[in-house]
Structures are given as C-alpha cells and as structure tokens.
Amino acid sequence: MSGTRSSVAHVFGWFLQRISALFLVVGLIVHFWVLHYFIEKPITFEKVAARLTAPGWVIFDTLLLLAVIYHGLNGVWNILVDYNPAPRLRKVYGWGLFLIGVATFVWGMITLIPFTAPA
Amino acid sequence: MKKITSLKELALNFNWGMVAFVLHRITGIALTVYIFLHIWTLSAVTEGAEAFNHSLGKYENLMGHIFEYLLLLAVAYHLFNGIRVTVVDFLRFTRQQKRLLAWVIVFTVIVALASLTVFIPELTTSA
Numbered sequence: 090m091s092g093t094r095s096s097v098a099h100v101f102g103w104f105l106q107r108i109s110a111l112f113l114v115v116g117l118i119v120h121f122w123v124l125h126y127f128i129e130k131p132i133t134f135e136k137v138a139a140r141l142t143a144p145g146w147v148i149f150d151t152l153l154l155l156a157v158i159y160h161g162l163n164g165v166w167n168i169l170v171d172y173n174p175a176p177r178l179r180k181v182y183g184w185g186l187f188l189i190g191v192a193t194f195v196w197g198m199i200t201l202i203p204f205t206a207p208a
Numbered sequence: 209m210k211k212i213t214s215l216k217e218l219a220l221n222f223n224w225g226m227v228a229f230v231l232h233r234i235t236g237i238a239l240t241v242y243i244f245l246h247i248w249t250l251s252a253v254t255e256g257a258e259a260f261n262h263s264l265g266k267y268e269n270l271m272g273h274i275f276e277y278l279l280l281l282a283v284a285y286h287l288f289n290g291i292r293v294t295v296v297d298f299l300r301f302t303r304q305q306k307r308l309l310a311w312v313i314v315f316t317v318i319v320a321l322a323s324l325t326v327f328i329p330e331l332t333t334s335a
Contacts, residue, residue, distance in 0.1 A: 107297075110290050117283060125280075125326060132264055134257035161240035168233060193247065200251040 102163060109160040116153045134204070141204040154197040162186045228309055232289050235282040242279060270330050277327040284319040288312040 128136055140146050169182045218226055252263035292308045295301050325332050
C-alpha cells in the first residue's frame with residue numbers, strides 16, 4: 090500500500106511536525122515567559138484583554154493554537170500508526186484526529202475572540 | 209509486523225535512548241490532553257470576564273501550582289529532547305545522541321530549579 094502518494098504524505102507529515110516544533114520551541118518559551126514571569130499574578134481578563142489589543146499578539150496566539158493542535162494530534166497519529174492498524178482503522182484514526190483538530194481550533198478561536206472585542 | 213516495544217522488552221534490553229523515547233511519548237500525550245483542559249479553562253470567557261477570572265482562580269492554590277509546575281517540566285523535557293531528536297535527524301549527530309541526552313537532562317534540571325519558586329511561591333512564603 091505504500092505507493093508514492095502515501096510516501097510523500099508521510100514525509101510531508103514528518104516535515105510539518107518539525108516546522109510546528111520549531112515554532113513551538115520559540116512560541117512556548119514566549120508564552121510561558123509572558124504568562125508566568127512577566128505578568129503580575131493573578132492573571133485576569135483585563136490583563137489578557139490589554140495584551141490582545143495588539144493584533145500581533147492575536148496572530149501569535151492563533152499560530153500557537155494551530156501549531157500545538159497539529160503537533161499534538163500528529164504526534165498521537167504517529168503513535169497510533171506505530172501499532173500498525175488495519176487500513177480501515179487507520180482511516181478512522183486519521184479522520185477522527187482531523188475532526189478533533191478542526192473542532193479544537195474552532196473552540197480555541199471562540200475562546201480567543203471575546204478578549205479582542207472592545208469591553 | 210511486530211508491535212512496538214513493550215515495557216517488558218524495555219526491561220530486558222535496557223538503554224537510556226529508549227527511556228528518552230518513552231518519556232517523549234508520555235509527555236507528548238500528557239501535553240496533548242492538557243490542550244483540551246487548557247482551552248476548556250479559558251473558554252469560561254464566553255460567559256464573561258467574571259467567569260473567566262473565577263475559572264483561572266481554581267488554579268491559585270498549592271495543588272494548582274504543583275500541577276502547573278509539572279506541566280512546565282513536561283514541556284521542558286519534551287522541548288529539549290525534541291531538539292535533540294531534530295539535531296540527530298538533520299545534522300546526522302547519530303554518534304553524539306547519548307552525549308546530547310546528557311545535555312537534555314542538564315537543561316531540564318536548570319529549568320526545573322530556576323522555575324521552582326516562581327511556579328510554587330508557597331515554598332518561599334512558609335506558613
């Protein structure tokens with residue numbers, strides 16, 4: 090079953106896992122720094138909303154959300170594939186993870202938007 | 209095709225690279241599960257600023273702080289080991305991977321020590 094198309098998809102998945110990892114290395118250090126060292130505790134709606142008045146932070150948080158969802162779910166996919174599932178089960182895993190990813194992204198954006206709305 | 213290494217096989221053929229691999233998977237799964245908890249916590253904002261502050265407030269206690277600290281440790285290990293895997297992959301550092309693993313431990317311990325009182329302030333304000 091490992092034709093050219095699935096091989097390309099496999100390499101692409103591996104490559105995207107590295108790209109998202111690279112972004113997460115920088116992004117998570119910034120994320121932890123801003124929310125655990127820089128900000129004064131406790132974290133409140135007002136403080137988060139103040140930061141998110143800058144479009145740059147909204148873009149950063151959106152990219153972080155995208156990268157973490159892809160990286161996490163593709164990682165789970167890699168683990169599942171290691172157990173060599175039957176082709177049908179493989180399809181169920183793939184579509185299941187894809188749908189979970191899309192739903193999580195939508196859920197994350199629904200959570201992000203209220204901070205950007207003028208209070 | 210054979211299934212992946214079980215814990216029994218790990219015990220029979222012990223090596224630190226395999227421990228690093230298993231730890232990478234465990235922290236990876238834990239962090240992926242955490243994403244859902246994280247968004248769920250923050251999504252209280254859809255019910256207003258008050259609900260959001262109350263939702264985050266649930267972590268403002270010793271248990272919450274320890275949980276966040278463990279989260280940081282999982283991120284630190286996964287991040288540093290991930291860099292090791294990438295370096296070995298791209299720069300063909302296959303022969304140095306064991307020495308690189310020592311650096312992963314060193315960096316993770318530095319983050320762990322440097323962040324301890326930041327994440328768990330209860331340690332400094334003795335009751």
